[in-house]
Amino acid sequence: MAAERIDMGGYTLIENAPLGRRNTLRVAARARLLAEIRDASKLPELLDFPAVKQGPLLVLGEGSNVLFAGDFDGTVLAMATQGVQVEDDGRIVRLAVAAGERWDDFVRWTLGQGIAGLENLILIPGTVGAAPIQNIGAYGTEVAEFIDSVEAWDTHAHQVVTLDHAACAFGYRDSLFKREPGRYVVTAVRFALPRTRELRLDYAGIREELARMGVDKPAPFHVAEAIIHLRTRKLPDPAVIGNAGSFFKNPIVDATTGEALKREHPELVAWPTADGRCKLSAAWLIEAAGLKGYREGDAGISSRHALVLVNHGQATGRELWALACQVIASVEATFGVKLEPEPLVIGA
Ligand code: FAD
Ligand code: EPU
16 A cells, blocks of 8 residues: 655655665665655754654665664654755865765766865765765775765754764764764755865775776876776676675774784785774675675675675565674674674664
């Protein structure tokens, strides 16, 4: 039966809403109430509804970093706000971007405007509002570098707040927003982007890909194209097979543990961190534990990239979560390292 939609002007309410098309793992789940918001100024009115106030609240963008291991007995707030405001002094371009804008469209728009910086972050799925939550990163760049401030509705203080760069407390796949889940509804992100910037070409594969393309003096759009090639080759496309990108974070261990692991497993892939610790390749650990391509029914580990959990068709969220737990246990038993999921897991 089709869920009933009520248009409230600025937002739409849907009771007992299906979420299968709202998460890229393509897991069937339902929300008690779903509110799709197109006008951020209506947030206070919406959050004051008795059915919403009783909680819990889950803010959702494109669902490309969420696993619904069960239904959500609360309100899902789907961000569909649009708009970009531009201030340009010829050197730095300041952009205030609504949370519901698609990240990849935004990156392509900046490149089309001759604005540099975001080229390494092309093709990451999701919305602009979700970008600061885990401080999205790829190919040697993290979005935090370009974020001036984040505008959000603070559900504790019941007001709009502007959190500057320092207040956001960004880290590797981490931020204030991850540490205080459910508190902030990000309504807009303010970026400061340079007109010109030195290109980041050091991440493994970028220079080789540019050479393959026959480019010896790369511009930002060449780097973007190289990264599109690399990502398309490495990662399964969620439009073809359900997935949420990397399912686990690359674990960071202290230098002594890193060295001991390296001695025991000389082929281990690891990188030093800025603070002298050691980041291990979770994909390598999972592959070395013999799990790449492993499958339990329709829940599987991609045969293209060991860090990606895939839904081969009809896997339930619970089955995917059971597989994730099996991966965590197996890597811990083999290497003594505990993997942490990257996506938000609901109802585990
Ligand atoms: P959702 O999945 O809907 O939500 C993710 C989290 O953010 C949830 O906790 C949610 O509550 C919260 N959230 C979302 N919007 C808001 C808001 N407006 N206010 C407050 N909280 C909010 N990530 C990377 O960092 N690097 C990559 O290279 C990368 N590659 C990927 C490749 C693939 C194929 C896929 C499927 C995912 C990949 N990801 C990557 C993960 C994902 O794209 C990002 O985490 C993205 O930012 C999620 O955006 P979303 O709109 O889908 O957020
Ligand atoms: N590797 C394996 N087996 C595999 C795949 C990779 O051993 O099946 C090893 C290879 O040695 C490879 C290394 O792992 O060189 C690193 O692989 P990759 O470059 O694909 O990066 P990653 O560490 O697996 C991280 C991010 C990705 C991001 C890429 C590129 C995390 C958790 N993941 O993956 O982000 O796109 O780097 O920068 O940090 C995401 O967060 O969803 C995501 C896709």
